[in-house]
Amino acid sequence: xxxxxxxxxxxxxxxxxxxxxxxxxxxxxxxxxxxxxxxxxxxxxxxxxxxxxxxxxxxxxxxxxxxxxxxxxxxxxxxxxxxxxxxxxxxxxxxxxxxxxxxxxxxxxxxxxxxxxxxxxxxxxxxxxxxxxxxxxxxxxxxxxxxxxxxxxxxxxxxxxxxxxxxxxxxxxxxxxxxxxxxxxxxxxxxxxxxxxxxxxxxxxxxxxxxxxxxxxxxxxxxxxxxxxxxxxxxxxxxxxxxxxxxxxxxxxxxxxxxxxxxxxxxxxxxxxxxxxxxxxxxxxxxxxxxxxxxxxxxxxxxxxxxxxxx
Amino acid sequence: xxxxxxxxxxxxxxxxxxxxxxxxxxxxxxxxxxxxxxxxxxxxxxxxxxxxxxxxxxxxxxxxxxxxxxxxxxxxxxxxxxxxxxxxxxxxxxxxxxxxxxxxxxxxxxxxxxxxxxxxxxxxxxxxxxxxxxxxxxxxxxxxxxxxxxxxxxxxxxxxxxxxxxxxxxxxxxxxxxxxxxxxxxxxxxxxxxxxxxxxxxxxxxxxxxxxxxxxxxxxxxxxxxxxxxxxxxxxxxxxxxxxxxxxxxxxxxxxxxxxxxxxxxxxxxxxxxxxxxxxxxxxxxxxxxxxxxxxxxxx
Numbered sequence: 097x098x099x100x101x102x103x104x105x106x107x108x109x110x111x112x113x114x115x116x117x118x119x120x121x122x123x124x125x126x127x128x129x130x131x132x133x134x135x136x137x138x139x140x141x142x143x144x145x146x147x148x149x150x151x152x153x154x155x156x157x158x159x160x161x162x163x164x165x166x167x168x169x170x171x172x173x174x175x176x177x178x179x180x181x182x183x184x185x186x187x188x189x190x191x192x193x194x195x196x197x198x199x200x201x202x203x204x205x206x207x208x209x210x211x212x213x214x215x216x217x218x219x220x221x222x223x224x225x226x227x228x229x230x231x232x233x234x235x236x237x238x239x240x241x242x243x244x245x246x247x248x249x250x251x252x253x254x255x256x257x258x259x260x261x262x263x264x265x266x267x268x269x270x271x272x273x274x275x276x277x278x279x280x281x282x283x284x285x286x287x288x289x290x291x292x293x294x295x296x297x298x299x300x301x302x303x304x305x306x307x308x309x310x311x312x313x314x315x316x317x318x319x320x321x322x323x324x325x326x327x328x329x330x331x332x333x334x335x336x337x338x339x340x341x342x343x344x345x346x347x348x349x350x351x352x353x354x355x356x357x358x359x360x361x362x363x364x365x366x367x368x369x370x371x372x373x374x375x376x377x378x379x380x381x382x383x384x385x386x387x388x389x390x391x392x393x394x395x396x397x398x399x400x401x402x403x404x405x406x407x
Numbered sequence: 408x409x410x411x412x413x414x415x416x417x418x419x420x421x422x423x424x425x426x427x428x429x430x431x432x433x434x435x436x437x438x439x440x441x442x443x444x445x446x447x448x449x450x451x452x453x454x455x456x457x458x459x460x461x462x463x464x465x466x467x468x469x470x471x472x473x474x475x476x477x478x479x480x481x482x483x484x485x486x487x488x489x490x491x492x493x494x495x496x497x498x499x500x501x502x503x504x505x506x507x508x509x510x511x512x513x514x515x516x517x518x519x520x521x522x523x524x525x526x527x528x529x530x531x532x533x534x535x536x537x538x539x540x541x542x543x544x545x546x547x548x549x550x551x552x553x554x555x556x557x558x559x560x561x562x563x564x565x566x567x568x569x570x571x572x573x574x575x576x577x578x579x580x581x582x583x584x585x586x587x588x589x590x591x592x593x594x595x596x597x598x599x600x601x602x603x604x605x606x607x608x609x610x611x612x613x614x615x616x617x618x619x620x621x622x623x624x625x626x627x628x629x630x631x632x633x634x635x636x637x638x639x640x641x642x643x644x645x646x647x648x649x650x651x652x653x654x655x656x657x658x659x660x661x662x663x664x665x666x667x668x669x670x671x672x673x674x675x676x677x678x679x680x681x682x683x684x685x686x687x688x689x690x691x692x693x694x695x696x697x698x699x700x701x702x703x704x705x706x707x
Contacts, residue, residue: 126611148548151556221450230689239458240457247476250478351665
């Protein structure tokens, strides 16, 4: 059966253009396989790519959901540029990327280095640090809301170690709310970053490090000169994931503060959601979504380029 | 700073085994091992502490919390919080909704993405790498760009405010990632296996069922564990597609519980525990699969 033959030809066709041409006749894709591909593909196009395209159009309109959207060109984007809440959300998002990314990468990498070598107890410590990442961001947010209450565990702990002076209403104080939410998000994220670095460290050649040690390099030098260069692939994946995740961040803020107090925890995604579903200003909300997309697209392309390359 | 490395020192040494102390010449510090355990023990405790605190609150009585403060050690034990969450808080209904949504989403996502991955990894589909990356790109899009149109489309199809709409949109959004991972795995299956199947006269369907699916079981398990927690944990799609509170899955219902039981912290904590425990169970049952699934993207 010529259809079945195409199964096996795949591996060899890569050998060279000659082989490919030679086997073209055998390479016909059977109808069942087209169905296998097209059902998921059409599904994704209809429910992901088509809606995404729609958002671009809606962002050029004024629309409150009832009636037809009215085309207004780039007016929404001009309004965004002068919207103080949008600017604040943008600034908060930048703080979020740096704080969330920086803290979780440093902590996650240190934990991965500490827990890399198999020894007694490592499995237990790893599980403890992994555990938070299975909870939803909404649950994480609720957990930390409890901790941050005026008479909650954080303030009680600070009081117990003699730091009553810095006790405050962490989530109600505009100067601390964003960082309080950030800490909760980092608590959950560290386990994930640790998984990625532990996987990366498996690919680090121990012989190189040993050789450097024999030659008298200390642990600090070995890390920066030997281990770090071999983690380049993981670093770029972690970077892309962190930025994409940061731009998506919604659940935890929504569960903890809904963007308040006084927009001090407003991120692009929460502002987009509020504008679209609370205020029902769909054109303006879509414009914010488009901005989020434009920020994300560079990192998405970077991630895809890496994913495609080694394939 | 530069390292004084001799060329010959860079030659790999055959006796090296990972996990063995790398500097045999320098004796390990006698305090190193205990210090490691003290340090990591502390870190682990700090990591677990928020959980323990919430669990304490969930099992305290309301009067204990109001009179002794939220942050004090528990001086009472009761399951009132859980009782309230399941009766007035409708958590039972919400958990059931979550189970329906999670089971069907995970099943159909894995089914569809294994189809697509099989087609893309083993057949000469034109531009198949482009198609694969295109599908993956869909999963990387920020969901915000889909929210308004998705809620509109589900309204115009008459499935707005149904679990079906929630299931559909989550399947569609997840497909790209799962297809990508399964594709990578299926390509690593030796060609000879498929050649042998062809010689035996096996058609595509039976190859898929009898060879591909069984061989993919480890990666299907890893993705299944991951997908279960992701779908269970979803909030934004539920808020976008659903309006009626009785249809909310547990993650979204939690926010209502939080709003409806303001300052009844034992109820709120119990609700959070109800939402968290199932994913924790999945994690402990499938920890290896779960972690290997998460690590997939890292070496690409």
